[in-house]
Amino acid sequence: MPFHPACHSYEPVTIADRLFLDLRRAILEGELPAGKKISEPELASIYGVSRGSLREAISKLENCNLVTRRPNIGARIVNFSIDQLMEIYQIREAMEGMAARLAAKNMTEAELAHLKSLVARHKDSLLHTERPAKTDYSQDADVDFHFCIIQGSKNQRLLTMLCQDLYDLVRFYRMRLSPAFSSTAMQEHELIVQALERRDGEMAELLMRYHVRASRDRAKQRLESMSPEELGSHH
Amino acid sequence: MPFHPACHSYEPVTIADRLFLDLRRAILEGELPAGKKISEPELASIYGVSRGSLREAISKLENCNLVTRRPNIGARIVNFSIDQLMEIYQIREAMEGMAARLAAKNMTEAELAHLKSLVARHKDSLLHTERPAKTDYSQDADVDFHFCIIQGSKNQRLLTMLCQDLYDLVRFYRMRLSPAFSSTAMQEHELIVQALERRDGEMAELLMRYHVRASRDRAKQRLESMSPEELGSHH
DNA sequence: ATACACAAGATTGTCGACAATTTTATTTCA
DNA sequence: TGAAATAAAATTGTCGACAATCTTGTGTAT
Structure with a gap:
C-alpha cells in the first residue's frame, strides 16, 4: 500500500x-x-x-x-475516536466537493475515460462476486475513484493535503472495519461520473458532497452497531 | 506573530x-x-x-x-507563484465554507459575542484611520475573524489543518503585499456574522464561500497589477 | 570553444555517546 | 495502610564526528 x-x-x-x-x-x-x-x-x-x-x-x-x-x-x-472520524468526513465533504467541481472543468478526456473504465470494472466485480472476499479490493477501488477525481481537479495542493493529511487516517480506520462497499455507493459514483462527463461542476460538487455525507452516515451506523472490542482499543 | x-x-x-x-x-x-x-x-x-x-x-x-x-x-x-496562491484560496473557500456552516450550529453565545465585538472594533478602526498605516493591524484582524469562526466550528482537525497547513502560507504571501483590507470585505464579514446569529448554516456557508472567492479575486487583481520586482523573486 | 571526464570541496545523511527530563521503584512518615 | 519524598532506571533531547552523496572547479579531448 x-x-x-x-x-x-x-x-x-x-x-x-x-x-x-x-x-x-x-x-x-x-x-x-x-x-x-x-x-x-x-x-x-x-x-x-x-x-x-x-x-x-x-x-x-x-x-x-x-x-x-x-x-x-x-x-x-494515533488512536482516534468515532467522533474524530466523523470530523474527517466533514472535511472530506468540503474538499472533495470542491475537487469534483474543479475536476468537471479541468479533467482531460483521457482522465475521464480512465475514470469511467475504473467504475465499470468496479461494477463488474460487484456483480460477479457473490460477496466480497477477504482479498476484496473494492475499498482500494473506492480510494482510486476518489483519488482520480482529486487528481483531475488539477489543484496540486488539494491533492497533497488530502493524500498526506487525511487519506492515511481514513485507511487507518478502514483497516479495522469489515469491508463494506455497497451498491448504493456504486450508484453514487456513477452519478458523479455522469456529471463530470457533462462538465457540470455545480452538480458534480453537490453529488460528491452527498456521496461523502452518505458514506459518513453509513460508516457511523456500521461503527455504532459494532461492539467496542471489535473495534480494538479506542481511548 | x-x-x-x-x-x-x-x-x-x-x-x-x-x-x-x-x-x-x-x-x-x-x-x-x-x-x-x-x-x-x-x-x-x-x-x-x-x-x-x-x-x-x-x-x-x-x-x-x-x-x-x-x-x-x-x-x-518556499517560493510559490500566484497560481499556487490561487490554489490555496480555492481550498480555503471549501474548508472555511464548511467551517461557517458548522459554526452556525456549534458556536457558543460567548463566542458569537466575541466575534461581534471583534468585527465592531475592526469597523471602528477602519472609520477612524485616514488610510491604513504601516503598523496597521487590519490584516491580523481579518485573520482573527476567520480564526474565530473556524474555532467555532468545533471541528478540531479543521482547525489544525487550516492553521498549520494553510494560514502560514497566506501570511507568507500577505507579508509581501501592500496592506489592503477593503470596506467591501468588512461588509462581507458583517453579513456572515448576521447569518451566524440567525444560526443559518446554509447561508453562512454561502456567504463565506463568496467572501473567500471575492478575496481571491481582489488579491489576484492586486497581484497582477504589481510589477514583478515588487513581489520579490518568484520562480 | 564546447562538451565530457575527473578530482577536490562542500553538504547532507547516519551514527554512537552524553546530558536533561521523565517514569518507575523504594523508602519514609503520618 | 496510604501518601509524599527520594533515589534509581529508563527515555528523550542534544551534540560532534564520520560516511555517503552532491556540487564545483579543473583539465582534457574532440
Whole structure:
C-alpha cells in the first residue's frame, strides 16, 4: 500500500524514508497497535537503525497524522475516536466537493475515460462476486475513484493535503472495519461520473458532497452497531 | 506573530521548538528570502545550535509547508507563484465554507459575542484611520475573524489543518503585499456574522464561500497589477 | 570553444555517546 | 495502610564526528 505516485516518490532513497514507509504500513495494518507508545530504543534495534534515523521517520509519520508527539514524553500511535472520524468526513465533504467541481472543468478526456473504465470494472466485480472476499479490493477501488477525481481537479495542493493529511487516517480506520462497499455507493459514483462527463461542476460538487455525507452516515451506523472490542482499543 | 493558542503550545520547551518558531518568524517576515537554499552548517552556527536540532526544526517547517526538502540536496524556503496562491484560496473557500456552516450550529453565545465585538472594533478602526498605516493591524484582524469562526466550528482537525497547513502560507504571501483590507470585505464579514446569529448554516456557508472567492479575486487583481520586482523573486 | 571526464570541496545523511527530563521503584512518615 | 519524598532506571533531547552523496572547479579531448 504505497503512497499514490502523485503524492510521494516511490523510491525511498534514504534510510529514514524507507523506515517511514515500513512503519506507516505497520501502523495501517495494525501490526503496531493503535494507541501504543513508541519506544525509540526498542524500535531502533528492531529495525537495525540508529535512533536519529528513527526520529526522522517518526517526524514524517507525525506529518501524516499517524503518530502524535509530546516533548520529553514521546510518540504514540494515533488512536482516534468515532467522533474524530466523523470530523474527517466533514472535511472530506468540503474538499472533495470542491475537487469534483474543479475536476468537471479541468479533467482531460483521457482522465475521464480512465475514470469511467475504473467504475465499470468496479461494477463488474460487484456483480460477479457473490460477496466480497477477504482479498476484496473494492475499498482500494473506492480510494482510486476518489483519488482520480482529486487528481483531475488539477489543484496540486488539494491533492497533497488530502493524500498526506487525511487519506492515511481514513485507511487507518478502514483497516479495522469489515469491508463494506455497497451498491448504493456504486450508484453514487456513477452519478458523479455522469456529471463530470457533462462538465457540470455545480452538480458534480453537490453529488460528491452527498456521496461523502452518505458514506459518513453509513460508516457511523456500521461503527455504532459494532461492539467496542471489535473495534480494538479506542481511548 | 505566534501560532494561535489552539493550534500550538506557546511555550517552546525544547531547543528545536524554539528554533522552529524563530525560523518561522524569519521566513514570514522575509528575513530569510523566499526561494533561498538553507545551509545547515551556516544556520546552525548562526543560531548556535547543533545541526541535529536544526534539522528537527526544518522538519517542522516542512510540515507547515514553509520549506521544501529533497533528499541529499537540501531544504529551500518556499517560493510559490500566484497560481499556487490561487490554489490555496480555492481550498480555503471549501474548508472555511464548511467551517461557517458548522459554526452556525456549534458556536457558543460567548463566542458569537466575541466575534461581534471583534468585527465592531475592526469597523471602528477602519472609520477612524485616514488610510491604513504601516503598523496597521487590519490584516491580523481579518485573520482573527476567520480564526474565530473556524474555532467555532468545533471541528478540531479543521482547525489544525487550516492553521498549520494553510494560514502560514497566506501570511507568507500577505507579508509581501501592500496592506489592503477593503470596506467591501468588512461588509462581507458583517453579513456572515448576521447569518451566524440567525444560526443559518446554509447561508453562512454561502456567504463565506463568496467572501473567500471575492478575496481571491481582489488579491489576484492586486497581484497582477504589481510589477514583478515588487513581489520579490518568484520562480 | 564546447562538451565530457575527473578530482577536490562542500553538504547532507547516519551514527554512537552524553546530558536533561521523565517514569518507575523504594523508602519514609503520618 | 496510604501518601509524599527520594533515589534509581529508563527515555528523550542534544551534540560532534564520520560516511555517503552532491556540487564545483579543473583539465582534457574532440
